[in-house]
Amino acid sequence: MTVASHLQELRRRHETLSESVEKAQRNPAIDALKISEMKKRKLKLKEEISRLSQAC
Helix, strand or coil: CHHHHHHHHHHHHHHHHHHHHHHHHHCCCCCCCHHHHHHHHHHHHHHHHHHHHCCC
């Protein structure tokens, strides 16, 4: 897998997770801890995207 394709996949996963977080925040039945964990995963993806973007 090339760096560019890996970055594209990470961006796609970040966007999907972002949409999931937004939906979860609108649903009062979703546990705040679960939302927090999703946000942490989203941040890790963003950091990885940034790191790989700077390396190119």
